[in-house]
Amino acid sequence: xxxxxxxxxxxxxxxxxxxxxxxxxxxxxxxxxxxxxxxxxxxxxxxxxxxxxxxxxxxxxxxxxxxxxxxxxxxxxxxxxxxxxxxxxxxxxxxxxxxxxxxxxxxxxxxxxxxxxxxxxxxxxxxxxxxxxxxxxxxxxxxxxxxxxxxxxxxxxxxxxxxxxxxxxxxxxxxxxxxxxxxxxxxxxxxxxxxxxxxxxxxxxxxxxxxxxxxxxxxxxxxxxxxxxxxxxxxxxxxxxxxxxxxxxxxxxxxxxxxxxxxxxxxxxxxxxxxxxxxxxxxxxxxxxxxxxxxxxxxxxxxxxxxxxxxxxxxxxxxxxxxxxxxxxxxxxxxxxxxxxxxxxxxxxxxxxxxxxxxxxxxxxxxxxxxxxxxxxxxxxxxxxxxxxxxxxxxxxxxxxxxxxxxxxxxxxxxxxxxxxxxxxxxxxxxxxxxxxxxxxxxxxxxxxxxxxxxxxxxxxxxxxxxxxxxxxxxxxxxxxxxx
Amino acid sequence: xxxxxxxxxxxxxxxxxxxxxxxxxxxxxxxxxxxxxxxxxxxxxxxxxxxxxxxxxxxxxxxxxxxxxxxxxxxxxxxxxxxxxxxxxxxxxxxxxxxxxxxxxxxxxxxxxxxxxxxxxxxxxxxxxxxxxxxxxxxxxx
Numbered sequence: 032x033x034x035x036x037x038x039x040x041x042x043x044x045x046x047x048x049x050x051x052x053x054x055x056x057x058x059x060x061x062x063x064x065x066x067x068x069x070x071x072x073x074x075x076x077x078x079x080x081x082x083x084x085x086x087x088x089x090x091x092x093x094x095x096x097x098x099x100x101x102x103x104x105x106x107x108x109x110x111x112x113x114x115x116x117x118x119x120x121x122x123x124x125x126x127x128x129x130x131x132x133x134x135x136x137x138x139x140x141x142x143x144x145x146x147x148x149x150x151x152x153x154x155x156x157x158x159x160x161x162x163x164x165x166x167x168x169x170x171x172x173x174x175x176x177x178x179x180x181x182x183x184x185x186x187x188x189x190x191x192x193x194x195x196x197x198x199x200x201x202x203x204x205x206x207x208x209x210x211x212x213x214x215x216x217x218x219x220x221x222x223x224x225x226x227x228x229x230x231x232x233x234x235x236x237x238x239x240x241x242x243x244x245x246x247x248x249x250x251x252x253x254x255x256x257x258x259x260x261x262x263x264x265x266x267x268x269x270x271x272x273x274x275x276x277x278x279x280x281x282x283x284x285x286x287x288x289x290x291x292x293x294x295x296x297x298x299x300x301x302x303x304x305x306x307x308x309x310x311x312x313x314x315x316x317x318x319x320x321x322x323x324x325x326x327x328x329x330x331x332x333x334x335x336x337x338x339x340x341x342x343x344x345x346x347x348x349x350x351x352x353x354x355x356x357x358x359x360x361x362x363x364x365x366x367x368x369x370x371x372x373x374x375x376x377x378x379x380x381x382x383x384x385x386x387x388x389x390x391x392x393x394x395x396x397x398x399x400x401x402x403x404x405x406x407x408x409x410x411x412x413x414x415x416x417x418x419x420x421x422x423x424x425x426x427x428x429x430x431x432x433x434x435x436x437x438x439x440x441x442x443x444x445x446x447x448x449x450x451x452x453x454x455x456x457x458x459x460x461x462x463x464x465x466x467x468x469x470x471x472x473x474x475x476x477x478x479x480x481x482x483x484x485x486x487x488x489x490x491x492x493x494x495x496x497x498x499x500x501x502x503x504x505x506x507x508x509x510x511x512x513x514x515x
Numbered sequence: 516x517x518x519x520x521x522x523x524x525x526x527x528x529x530x531x532x533x534x535x536x537x538x539x540x541x542x543x544x545x546x547x548x549x550x551x552x553x554x555x556x557x558x559x560x561x562x563x564x565x566x567x568x569x570x571x572x573x574x575x576x577x578x579x580x581x582x583x584x585x586x587x588x589x590x591x592x593x594x595x596x597x598x599x600x601x602x603x604x605x606x607x608x609x610x611x612x613x614x615x616x617x618x619x620x621x622x623x624x625x626x627x628x629x630x631x632x633x634x635x636x637x638x639x640x641x642x643x644x645x646x647x648x649x650x651x652x653x654x655x656x657x
Contacts, residue, residue: 120573122610191561
């Protein structure tokens with residue numbers, strides 16, 4: 032059996048005959064320690080708890096490796112190995128009072144009184160209101176343009192528990208408006224960075240992150256644990272999903288949306304007023320309303336709308352003030368006007384009306400028309416960027432149809448292409464010739480895919496979709512081309 | 516009772532100010548006995564993964580090396596020091612959950628970058644409580 036040396040830490044030497052090291056013969060760590068305590072029985076109660084396991088602050092290393100990362104106490108030993116017993120040293124300054132107070136949801140600690148003093152002197156908040164905030168929770172869906180100011184202001188205000196749903200990573204294009212994130216954070220997960228920043232703003236807030244896409248399978252489970260749901264999402268299927276789940280769970284849904292220079296905000300609470308479906312019974316046809324990536328957005332705008340959502344959330348949690356239930360706030364940043372539209376509950380609303388037909392969550396992608404077979408372009412109608420380059424180099428006559436928006440065209444476009452934005456194609460289709468070989472492109476190939484199918488259906492036989500769009504062209508064929 | 520030279524106390528204060536607002540931690544080397552006598556301090560790195568303004572964790576390997584160094588000098592590891600930024604120099608709930616009766620625990624309170632009270636504690640395994648240990652200063656090293 033190999034002979035190994037066990038190093039005894041200072042405080043235990045008195046129980047090991049004042050020795051700082053003991054030689055034993057053992058095959059495994061367990062045997063070595065057993066050998067040690069059989070020789071020096073007094074060590075046993077210092078090393079082992081009553082259940083026979085090593086006490087939780089006793090670390091054992093074999094040479095320089097912690098046995099927890101090897102095979103724990105079955106780690107095998109060889110001759111000359113050094114087994115070190117090292118106590119775990121840790122501590123902190125969270126005093127009993129502070130810790131209890133912070134964890135206890137029925138009181139505000141002295142430190143919290145100082146932090147929230149500007150709230151406490153407001154008659155509408157006071158100690159009672161601040162305590163209510165501490166005892167409540169809000170779920171922020173989406174940690175992007177709208178989610179960022181929500182995360183900042185709700186945590187600063189002392190909402191006791193926040194949930195963040197986002198599976199995305201920070202991209203450089205986000206930094207123009209998502210001011211919680213910095214240059215160094217590019218590439219990191221939004222939910223992780225948001226959680227870190229919230230801890231810096233207010234360590235008293237519990238943050239639960241959900242790094243997942245919200246789906247019909249998980250939405251009810253996730254939403255049920257929160258008092259208020261705040262919708263900071265950027266796509267229609269999720270908006271309908273969040274709405275339906277909120278209605279089914281009878282929770283208020285604080286809505287905000289942005290597009291270019293305009294924003295909207297409202298509070299949907301089916302118990303007291305309309306829901307999202309009462310306002311927008313059907314989603315728009317896919318592709319009609321561009322995303323921020325396609326349509327663009329003034330960076331500050333989600334900061335304003337998200338802050339409005341934050342204030343509505345706080346009012347809901349406090350039970351104070353008039354919220355936007357039954358009202359749609361419309362903000363035009365260019366003209367600097369706020370308008371208000373009255374929203375009525377639709378008595379025939381399929382989910383919150385008198386006779387609801389929707390009693391459970393549905394397939395929202397299908398609802399928004401994103402699962403239709405029309406979305407897929409057949410293989411024989413796809414063209415790769417390399418093939419297109421080949422055709423152009425060989426002097427083949429090809430009509431390049433750019434279906435993006437004029438601002439995108441200004442940034443970069445393919446040589447000798449023709450611009451015909453998506454929405455204009457049906458009206459201008461007569462400008463195209465069915466005899467021509469037409470290659471349709473957009474930024475990534477999604478919009479152009481739809482147009483390719485559209486033209487095919489009209490009888491254009493020689494139309495193809497450029498796979499990957501101008502993005503892929505810039506990456507593979509023309510690297511000097513500006514990308515956006 | 517524990518004897519600590521004022522030079523050691525000054526070096527602990529310096530370390531605490533360097534890491535402020537995070538907690539600092541380190542080792543005290545000296546001789547056990549009654550009173551315990553501290554001869555020197557050795558800085559350690561606070562490897563707590565989160566919240567180092569309220570938590571400290573000593574890397575066990577660093578503890579091992581400190582122990583070896585002490586031995587090489589004919590000294591022993593008699594205690595651990597750490598700072599409490601903007602908090603009194605009293606052991607917390609958390610300190611209590613991780614303490615063992617082996618070492619002296621020294622805590623330095625630092626308020627807004629000013630070193631304040633400096634206290635020493637021994638943990639009683641059987642009662643699960645800290646007992647205050649009297650600190651006696653020494654001007655010179657013996």
